[in-house]
Amino acid sequence: MWKALIIDDEKPVRIAISKLGKWSHFQIDPPLMAANGKEALAVMREVHPDLVFVDMSMPIMDGLEFLKAASAEFSDSRFIIISGYDDFSYAQQAIRYGVMDYLLKPIIEDDLNMAIQRAVESICPDFRPSNEKKEETNLDSDTVTTIIHDYIDKHYSTNIKISQFADKYFFSKEYLTRQFKARYHCGIYEYVLQVRMERARDLLLNPDIKIQDVAQRVGYADNNYFSKAFRTYYGISPTTFRQEQHI
Numbered sequence: 001m002w003k004a005l006i007i008d009d010e011k012p013v014r015i016a017i018s019k020l021g022k023w024s025h026f027q028i029d030p031p032l033m034a035a036n037g038k039e040a041l042a043v044m045r046e047v048h049p050d051l052v053f054v055d056m057s058m059p060i061m062d063g064l065e066f067l068k069a070a071s072a073e074f075s076d077s078r079f080i081i082i083s084g085y086d087d088f089s090y091a092q093q094a095i096r097y098g099v100m101d102y103l104l105k106p107i108i109e110d111d112l113n114m115a116i117q118r119a120v121e122s123i124c125p126d127f128r129p130s131n132e133k134k135e136e137t138n139l140d141s142d143t144v145t146t147i148i149h150d151y152i153d154k155h156y157s158t159n160i161k162i163s164q165f166a167d168k169y170f171f172s173k174e175y176l177t178r179q180f181k182a183r184y185h186c187g188i189y190e191y192v193l194q195v196r197m198e199r200a201r202d203l204l205l206n207p208d209i210k211i212q213d214v215a216q217r218v219g220y221a222d223n224n225y226f227s228k229a230f231r232t233y234y235g236i237s238p239t240t241f242r243q244e245q246h247i
Contacts, residue, residue, distance in 0.1 A: 004031035005031060007035075009035050010055070013105065017082075026116050032047060037054075037061030041069060042199070050078060052078065053082050056081060078123065147169075148180060197233045200226070
């Protein structure tokens with residue numbers, strides 16, 4: 001099944017797209033939603049959606065800023081603009097970021113599903129960018145620790161192992177661990193836990209996201225293991241945390 005993400009600061013628009021799209025027909029899971037570009041980037045790093053609907057006028061991070069960042073980081077995703085008539089000329093600027101289609105508000109069901117079909121037909125299950133740059137392997141330890149730190153920030157929902165960096169950059173696991181701790185004042189796995197728990201805390205503030213889904217989105221296949229990790233980190237269970245937030 002493919003994955004889709006709807007980004008729009010107007011909740012009615014998000015709901016309209018989610019209702020009008022023939023998701024199961026196109027073998028797409030029910031779409032995820034985000035209210036601005038910054039939130040959407042975090043979601044994309046967790047679930048890697050194949051199809052992304054982008055509103056151009058949003059607070060915090062607008063559509064153009066989002067497309068500039070997201071198209072560079074997720075070159076295999078398909079982006080479709082959601083545009084109002086007043087910002088159509090602004091939306092045209094986004095074409096340089098590989099946008100494959102656009103929809104004008106109010107959303108029309110046939111137009112939406114035609115755009116979805118075109119996007120799905122353009123996706124190859126085994127697609128990999130042919131011009132993807134290879135990372136250098138003869139880097140100094142400071143650069144490698146920076147790479148590890150940045151990689152964790154973007155891929156904390158995956159199974160991260162120190163050995164993958166040790167093998168790639170020809171440093172021992174022990175040496176990389178020492179260098180990372182000296183620079184960031186915590187171990188590599190400690191930092192993975194920190195990033196996961198902080199993201200989990202933010203996701204738990206949204207009552208529409210089930211705790212089990214929060215666990216999966218931050219890298220825990222086992223909900224009990226996630227709950228134990230959260231309790232150990234914050235001294236409180238995910239369920240109790242939500243209750244105390246009056247959610």
